[in-house]
Amino acid sequence: MSADTQSTPEVVTQDDERFVKIPHAKPGQEYKSPKNFQQPLLDGFYRVVVTLLCLSLPIAPAVIFFMILVYSKAIQYGFLWLWISMIVIIEVIALGVAWGIAREALGIAGVHYEDRQR
Numbered sequence: 678m679s680a681d682t683q684s685t686p687e688v689v690t691q692d693d694e695r696f697v698k699i700p701h702a703k704p705g706q707e708y709k710s711p712k713n714f715q716q717p718l719l720d721g722f723y724r725v726v727v728t729l730l731c732l733s734l735p736i737a738p739a740v741i742f743f744m745i746l747v748y749s750k751a752i753q754y755g756f757l758w759l760w761i762s763m764i765v766i767i768e769v770i771a772l773g774v775a776w777g778i779a780r781e782a783l784g785i786a787g788v789h790y791e792d793r794q795r
Contacts, residue, residue, distance in 0.1 A: 727782040734775040738767050 742764045745751065751760055780786035 724783060727779065731775040731779040731782075734778075735768055735771040738771055739764075742767070 742760065746757075746760060751757060777786075
C-alpha cells in the first residue's frame with residue numbers, strides 16, 4: 678500500500694452473509710455405491726501375472742550376464758572378478774525390488790497387528 682491510500686476496515690454484518698441453495702440431483706444423477714463384487718478368476722489371473730513379472734526381474738539380468746560371460750573374452754582378460762561382483766550386486770538389487778513389488782501388488786505388505794500384540 679502506498680502512503681496516499683487509506684484502508685478502511687470492512688464491517689461484516691449479518692446482512693452480508695449469503696447462502697447458496699444446492700440444487701437437488703435429477704433422476705439418474707443420484708449417488709451410487711461402487712460395485713466391488715469379487716472376481717476370483719480375474720484376481721487369480723492378476724496374481725499369476727504379477728508373480729511372473731516379479732520373477733522376470735532377477736531372471737532377465739541373469740540371462741544377460743550369462744550371455745556376456747559365455748560370449749565375451751572377459752574371463753581370458755582377467756575381468757572375471759569384476760563381472761562376478763557386478764552380477765552379485767545387480768542380482769541382490771533385482772531380488773529386493775521384485776520382493777517389494779510382489780508384496781505391494783499381491784497385498785501382503787503392511788503391519789500385521791495381531792502378531793505384534795503377543
